[in-house]
Amino acid sequence: MLRGRAVPQTTTDQRLLDDRGKSDWVHADPWRVLRIQAEFVEGFGLLAELPKAVSVFGSARTKPGTPEYELAVDIGARLHEAGYAVITGGGPGIMEAANKGCDENGGLSVGLGIELPFEQKLNDHIDIGLEFRYFFVRKTMFVKYSQAFVVLPGGFGTLDELFEAITLVQTKKITRFPIVLVGTEFWGGLLDWVKQTMLPSAKISPEDMDLIHLTDDPDEVVRVIVDAHLEAERRIQEEAAVAEAAATGVSGT
Structure with missing residues (x-):
């Protein structure tokens, strides 16, 4: 409701159709809401038919030919062999390596990029790619369309993605779903701090430590993910059988 001086001097239609004046309106919050909505719609539409997939995170600064880069290539290839598409942030470094390992072995390779102040284009090993303006929209796509997270050594962005995933799982x-850290030397100190500082002070529960699996072995990375999904399917089948038996018992009486 608008009264008195709050009543605008022009109609909504007039402001919409009039192409004169400043373009500041495209940067106003209501317009940003539409942009955010458009990013969600575009992401959901592009990824809706994606098969089961694993997101691989890690540093964009990792150079080709380094042990970490080659490990990510290996993991990308093994994830494809296990039947998963590979999703990354679409950039260079670990992201490129995981996409490369999947792509060069015939797998479906996905890149979800982000608009940054410095130039960073999607890497050349991506079959499906999308670049986002908003970090939180991009994060939603990682979580919605992944069945597991694999986290190699990285910086603040990698830590952000890791702890958001842990928090979402912890709070149900x-x-x-599996969260696998790759690199015992790199991640070991962080997990030691969690065990020695956060856990004794009751900032987390003992069972929260089970949310993370740490390894250096690419075979183990895939095995942890596959075993977790097989166990989840077994539980679903058991619950369905119990529900069916209960329904049969009720109808029989």
């Missing part, structure tokens, strides 16, 4: 905002 999403179905529990």
Whole structure:
């Protein structure tokens, strides 16, 4: 409701159709809401038919030919062999390596990029790619379309993605799924701090430590993910059988 001086001097239609004046309106919050909505719609539409997939995170600064880069290539290839598409942030470094390993072995390779102040284009090993303006929209796509997270050494962005995933699983905002850290030397100190500082001070529960699996072995990375999904399918089948038996018992009485 608008009264008195709050009543605008022009109509909504007039402001919409009039192409004169400043273009500041495209940067106003209501317009940003539409842009955010458009990013969600575009992401959901592009990825809706994606098969089961694993997101691989890690540093964009990792150079080709380094042990970490080659490990990510290997993991990308093994994930494809296990029947998963590979999703990354679409950039260079670890992201490029995981996409490369999947792509060069005939797998479906996905890149979800982000608009940054410095130039960073999607890498050349991506079959399906999309670049986002907003980090939180991009994060939603990672979580919605992944069945597991694999996290190699990285910086603040990698830590952000890791701890958001752990928080969502811990708080049961999403179905529990595997989170695998790769690199015992790199991640070991962080996990030691969590065990020695956060856990004794009751900032987390003992069972929260089970949300993370740490390894250096690419075979183990894939095995942890596959075993977790087989166990989840077994539980679903058991629950369905119990529900069916209960329904049969009720109808029989």
